[in-house]
Amino acid sequence: MSLSREHDAAWRGFLRSSALLLRVLDAELRAEHGMSHRTYDALVQLSETPGRRLHMKDLADALVHSTSGLTRLVDGLERAEYARREVDPANRRATLVVLTPAGLAALENAWPTHVRGVEQYFAAHVSREEARTLAEVFGRIVGNLER
Known part of the structure; x- marks a missing residue:
């Protein structure tokens, strides 16, 4: 089985463009806010849930980036x-990650930088x-x- 030339080109373009776009967005967030795109992603996921809280497993599932190093990510948050x-x-055996007012403020501060980058590069x-x-x-x- 092989991909058509069109599917192969689309796939490679998707992979390369998403990797480059995430790299640029990450660099801008780090330069302007001292925050990685992965941190920004976690703050977005937490901000969009009821009560602004998620179980660790649900946060891992919601992240756009790799779930490896989730404990380190939450430690950093x-x-x-x-x-x-x-x-x-x-469920006393489960851990929730809860967005703080400072986290919401950091997200609101970084949001214009992220949106500007998405607008400019995508x-x-x-x-x-x-x-x-x-x-x-x-x-x-x-x-x-x-599914």
Whole structure:
């Protein structure tokens, strides 16, 4: 079995562009806010959940980046006072990661930098029609893989 030339080119373009885009976004967040893109991602995931808290496993599942080093990531969030660990009162063996006011403020401060980068390096090169197509295609892929 082999990929068509078109599928191979699309796949390689996707891999290379996403790696480069994440690298650039990470560099900008580090330079302007002293925050990695992985930290930003964790803060986004926590901010978008009810109560701004997630079990460690759910945070790992929600992250865009690799889940390896999750304990180190959460340790860093705690050192920066962006999040804290709490024992889940419903299951005392489970640990929750809770976004702090300082973490929400850091996210709100970094958000314009992230959006500017996404606009400059992605959206400026993709028409709205192409964006709709990409969203549909990636939505199908994600939906299939999450089943």
